[in-house]
């Protein structure tokens with residue numbers, strides 16, 4: 001089932017996609033909190049504008065160096081080997097934008113890069129969740145772009161600023177609640193040229209291990225998201241580019257890039 005969030009007749013709403021009719025069935029509230037009660041209204045997909053399918057209530061959890069080929073390409077940039085356990089960082093929820101919204105390049109960075117990633121959306125309050133129960137806490141999956149100011153990441157030594165700029169966490173286009181995260185092709189294209197070409201089956205730490213590890217440290221709230229890491233092929237974005245992240249079964253997250 002595809003869950004979307006969109007503006008419709010001047011208001012934001014959640015909906016469930018009726019794929020056959022190509023219509024959104026409007027929901028009364030946020031399905032991560034209020035279930036799937038419908039308003040009785042429908043909207044054609046051409047009549048709405050999709051926005052980020054979720055604004056995390058408390059945090060975007062990121063996982064660094066979670067594909068071996070990306071660990072290898074980053075060795076000369078940030079150094080180090082594959083981590084022994086999930087390497088977590090946080091992005092502020094103010095960084096989130098939706099599909100087709102522009103990524104804004106900060107004037108103080110000379111090198112902003114794309115990182116296409118599978119994203120898990122948390123559906124229940126999660127604290128000290130064991131690995132074997134972790135997927136019970138996932139509401140669904142979407143696509144993310146962990147946009148990173150690489151020069152600031154190296155210079156700062158930690159990642160809050162480099163990965164935290166406004167617009168640096170595109171999410172979408174929708175949340176898929178029935179999805180196998182263990183084997184999906186992931187591709188990033190910039191102006192149509194393939195930059196990253198991976199598979200979520202190559203994650204070093206899978207989603208259950210990440211949720212167990214993160215929830216042992218801090219409480220995950222419904223609507224929080226986990227960006228699971230990026231495969232090899234990260235590279236620069238410049239003003240005028242269009243970046244697309246495609247994950248088989250989840251669609252395409254497309255964003256233009258502009259100068260600040």
Ligand code: MG
Nearest residue numbers: 115146229230
């Ligand atoms: Mg990343």
